[in-house]
Amino acid sequence: MRKILVVGAGQSGLQLALTLREHDYDVTVMSARTPEEIRGGRVMSTQCMFHASLQHERDHGLNLWEEQTVRVEGLGVSIAGPDSSRVMDWVAKLDNYAQSVDQRVKMAGWLELFEERGGKLITHGVTTADLNALAAMYDLVVVAAGKGELVQLFDRDPSRSPYTKPQRALSVAYVHGMTPRPEHPDFSAVRFNIIPGVGELFIIPGYTLTGNCEILFFEGIPGGPLDCWADRPGPAEHLDRFLGLMKQFLPWEYDRCADAELTDARATLAGAYTPMVRRPVGELPSGHAVLGMADVVVANDPITGQGSNNAAKCAAVYLDRILERGEQPFDREWMENTFERYWDYAQHVTQWTNAMLQPPPPHVLEILGAAQVNPVVARRFGNGFTDPTDFQHWFLDPQKAADYLASVAKD
Template sequence: MRKILIVGAGQAGLQLALGLQSNGYDVTVMTNRTADEVRDGRVLSTQCMFDTALGLERKLGLNFWEEAAPKVEGLGVSVSGPESQRVIDWVGRLDGHAQSVDQRIKMAGWMEAFEQRGGKLVIHGVAVSDLDYFSRSHDLILVAAGKGELVSMFGRDAARSPYETPQRALAVSYVHGLGPRPEHDFQAVRCNLVPGVGELFMIPALTGTGPCDIMFWEGIPGGPVDVFGEVKDPAEHLKLTLDLMKTYTPWEYERTLGGVELTDAGATLAGRYAPVVRNPIGELPGGGLVLGVADVVVANDPITGQGSNNAAKCAAVYLEAILAHGDRPFDRAFMQDAFDRYWDDAQHVTKWTNAMLAPPPEHVLNLIGAAGQLAPVAHRFANGFDNPADFEQWFYEPEKAGAYLSSITG
């Protein structure tokens, strides 16, 4: 039986571990927190998983919360004008529903399932020297922990990483009590673009205390939304979030007037990081090799909501590659090939995300505006979140955008 070590217990690490486990592999997962510590800790992300990624979980029987989580059936965009009025507002229907499950309950639940099924879950921080030791007793080591010392083993791929500094300051609040958007009677992610300021995302979700909403500011560094860095008190964090909504997105602020409150004591998160693509293979001091997973090797800004989706797709690609490899050594060629298969999909996410971080060119503004008048355009935008490769056909180049709009308007 082949022995595999996975460092990190997030979406990709645990999905891959559970998939390998179900196929008879001897799998060990190492992480620095217990399931209870994850469940009772601070929120981890703003995850919203679209239909393709959710299907990968269903395939492995890991969709434990699908019936309880709100079904997100649409995705809408609003653009703020100079007087904080909506100059553009539309919503597109998703072909397959999306869902957001608080990673605290999801990762804790998956950790417990992994152990209950006989997996070895080791609660311990991991250093490069530890991996050197474990490389002598395991056939393959995968690093799925996207922070800390281990990431330094994977060098930055400058050709695929146009940004060297964070492009947004991030501030997250999970809340109960948010009112519905009156424009539609179904659940939808709402993306509010405030030119020169940043973006506000509103995401229906499930947390440990039941259905909730995520209010997520992405502020341009140094701008008026970049004010959360020194805030430690969750109540102050929420107040700042609401004050900024009142100023820049009053139509979303109106949804809070019935009274919103944080879902729990750990319901806020703030931070920033530079988007980066890294080389997928890490070299250990003793000569062994390790393979980077998901945001260890492709870390995009969350502006396009792709982090958990990327992680699920990476885990699925790596699982397929490992199963197909049989008893052959997991050498450098295997690792590079597995990453290249993942990059075939992830490159489209990276290109789209990096484009959305920059000020939009005129043809993109025209597309966003057209979606407010033409339902097929809104539909295509919304479903691009599930299949970002589609943007290649109509989004990036003015000529393709013009041809697409002409085909719609006749």
Template sequence: MRKILIVGAGQSGLQLALGLQSQGYEITLMSNRTADEIRHGRVMSTQCMFHTALQHERDLGIDFWESQAPRIEGLGVSVAGPESQRLVDWVGRLEGHAQSVDQRVKMAAWMELFAQRGGQLVIHGAAVGDLDYFARTYDLVLVAAGKGELVSMFARDAARSPYDAPQRALAVAYVHGLGPRPEHPDFDAVRCNLVPGVGELFVMPTWTLSGRADILFWEGVPGGPLDVFQGIRDPQEHLRLTLELLERFLPWEYARATRVELTDEGGTLAGRYAPTVRKPIGRLPSGGLVLGVADVVVANDPITGQGSNSAAKCAASYLASIVEHGEKPFDEAWMQSAFDRYWETARHVTKWTNAMLAPPPAHVLDVIGAGGQFQPVADRFANGFDDPADFEDFFYEPELAEKYLAEVAGAAGV
């Protein structure tokens, strides 16, 4: 039986641990918090997961919230004009539904399941020295803890990391009491509100500790009017600022938020980080090697909502690479090939996310605007959140965008 150590108990670490466990591997999982500490702690992310990522959970039989979590069937885009009016407003329908489950709920439950199934769970914050010791007794060590000292083991890949500073200031609030969008009250949708030059607001239905809720998630251009959450420790002050900015920049979203309240005192989060791709192999002082997982090695800004999706896809890709490798040693060449296999998916996410962080060129504005005129454009853009590779065919190059929009207009008889 091959022995594998996974450090980090987030979406990728736990999904991979449970997947390997089901294949008969002897897995040790290290977490710096217990399941109860996670469950009763602060929210960790916004996590809207689309069809492909959810299918990876279904394949492992760990999709426990399918009947509880809101069924997200659409993705809408709105663009605010100079007087805070809507210049663009449309909703694309998803081919397969999405869902958001508070990671406090999901990770705590998965961690308990891992232990119940006989996995060795070690509650300990791992340092490089710990890994140096453990690496000698395991066939493979995977680092899936995306923050802290361990990340420094993985060198920044400058060729794949165009930004060296945070591109957005992030602020999240989980709330009860948000009213429906009157334009589409019959189904749940994620709402992406773009305020040019200022930032973005994402509104997404979710399932949390207290049941159905919604997430209000501001992404502010650093130094701009949305960059006001740093240093805010009081959750109620965080919510007050969130709503004040809603009223100022997005009155149509504020109109349905006048009665909201936080789901709990841990229901807010703020921070920022530089989107970074890193080399996938870390070297320990003793010469041992470890493989980075998910956002340890590919950390994109959340502007495209890909964090949990990428984590699930990375776990699925690594699971396949490990199982297919059989009894052969997990050497440096294998580690690089396992990452390269995942990068074939991740590169599309990184390219799209970095493009969305920059001011949009004219042809991108044309595509977004066309979503309000042609439903197929809205639907295709929405489903790109599930499969970002599709953006290669119509989003990045002016000629491809123009050709695509002409084809859609022709099919519509315009």
């Protein structure tokens, strides 16, 4: 039985570990925290998983919260004008619903499920020195911990990484008590609000420790008014500041928040990171090679909501590659080729995400404007979140966009 060590207990690492257990691999997961500590900790992220990613979980019996989690049936876009009015507003129904489960809920539950399925869990933070001593005991070591010392094992790939500093200041609050958007009170939708020159606000219906909620998520352009979290305010002040910014820039969303309150005392988060693609193979002092996965090697800005979706896709690709390998060694060449299989998909997400971090060019504004009056365009944009490879065909290139808009105008 082949022995595999997965370092990190997030979406990608645990999905890979759990699915490998279905094939009787001897799998060990190293997590810095116990399930109880994860549930009792601070929120770790925003997330919204779209149909293709959710299907990976369903296929392996990992969709433990699907019945109780609110269904995200639409995606809407609003653009604020200089006077904080709405100059654009539309919503599209998704072909298949999305869902968002707080990672405190999911990762704690998946760790427990992993042990129930016969996996070995070691609760311990891992340093490079620790990994150096452990690597010889396993046929394959996968690093899925996107933060901390181990990331430094993987060098930045400058050919795939256009940015050298954070492109947004990030701020999150999970809340109860928001009222529905009056434009679609009968279904829930991710709301994508653009404040030109300032940043973005996403509102994501989700499920947390205390039930269904809304996830408020600001992306602030560095140096602008939304880049105001360096003092790390406490939870109450964080929410007050958040609501004040909503009132100033997005009053139609603020109007929904009269009764908004934090879901729990650890429901806020602020920070920033540099979008980066790293080389997939890290070398330990002993000479052993380790394979990076998901946001260890492809860390995109969350502006397109693809972090958990990328992680699910990466875990699915790595599972297939491991199963295909049989008893052959997991050498450097195999590791490189495994990552390239994933990059065949992830490159499209990275290109789209990096484009969305820039001021929208004229052809993108034309697309968003067309979506307001043509539901076919709105539907294609919304469903691109489950299959971002589609954007290369119509959204990212001015000529392709013009050709597409001309074709749908004739329908």
